[in-house]
Amino acid sequence: MGWNTWNSFACSMNESVILEAAERIVSLGFKDLGYDYVVLDDCWSAxxxxxxxxxxDAQKFPKGIADVADKIHSMGLKIGIYSSAGTMTCARYTGSLGYEEKDAAAWASWGIDYLKYDNCYNQGEEGTPKLSFDRYNAMGKALNATGRPILYSMCNWGVDGPWNFATTIANSWRTSGDLINVWDRPDVNCPCSELDGIDCKLPGYHCSIMNVVDKAAYYPSKAYSGAWNDLDMLEVGNGGLTDDEAISHFSLWAALKSPLLMTNVMTQIDSATLSILQNTAVLAVSQDPEASSAVRIWRYFVNGGEIQMYSGPLSGGDQVVVLLNSSPMPRDMNATLTDIFWDDGAEGTASQLQSAWEVYDLWAGRMNNGTAEGIIRGGNNASRPIDMAKLGGASKVYSQVPLPATKALMGKKVGTVKARGTVKAHVKPHGVAMLRLREVKTKDEL
Structure with a gap:
């Protein structure tokens, strides 16, 4: 979790941009919620x-990046940097191919904690998984040789199926091309149209949210704690999405356990954006120690779009359920417990079907705009729905098994589903119902 410079600043980033964003991440409470990486993307080098x-670049970083890293660390945050496994980066700055050991040593000496490693100008060293593995493994070995813990984020856009080999050399790997802040729009640069016979697992770029989701749905089992499918950085707060689309985007990234890297202008954040990015009930799913991605159980094409259902285990026996309505019409949606626990046994055999389940709506307790605006105006002095710092920080709170059934961490209880029953929700256009199920332990709880 953290923030990256690219989507809002591209090559206009510099020391002031980075430090101002870092200060806002701290003062607005994002750090206490677990957003602790500040990542310098392309265009930083000379x-x-x-x-x-x-x-x-001495103009962008007059005292060097090590000095920026020291300032970031003094705020209790971590710092990331960018390069490409090619002769040049995507913005045509100097790449790291053939210089892996020197570059890793330099970054470690500066105090770098995270590397985003891109795929541009790779000299044709792709086309088979082995070629891509060798090129990215060279940097993985170089990072490990420094002795400094550096999170390794591969960004090869899904080329050569990194989910099949990156788990052994990296902490995350991009599953598709670059995401844009568009809900669902066909683009020849990011092929995905199963209705027309186009393989959605092909890589590409300029990809809509639904395009990226439909690609990632094929390999949730490849990820585990410390090794994650990366659906690309968040577009929440960058314009282009409606409020419901932004909620759906954030919910799906959390349920699928993609890294959550904000890219909005932190000094200009609005209340709606803050209330989405600081939804602790959704963050609790994202950061759940079970670390299992939700799985797409079913998908149906309807007029103007499609509907999907995702389900996945959480710590303590809880279950997350996402009902996605990507169509332009509101819909009443439902999922049976047989659907929800499909991965736990053949139809009708999962042991969970014998239990009753409390149902919590993870967006029903969303922070209101007044509270969010108060945080933006008041910074560290503002009143928040939950003070994560007093609870020992997000990492401690989210690792509690089970989570306390508080509104801030569990959402709002909206009902109970009895054994072999059905979960129901009214879902807005391009919206989701994101639910957390908790087993009822005694008859009295019914």
Missing amino acids: GRNATGYLVP
């Missing part, structure tokens, strides 16, 4: 010096 080591 090439190599006479000894072959990368140097930062």
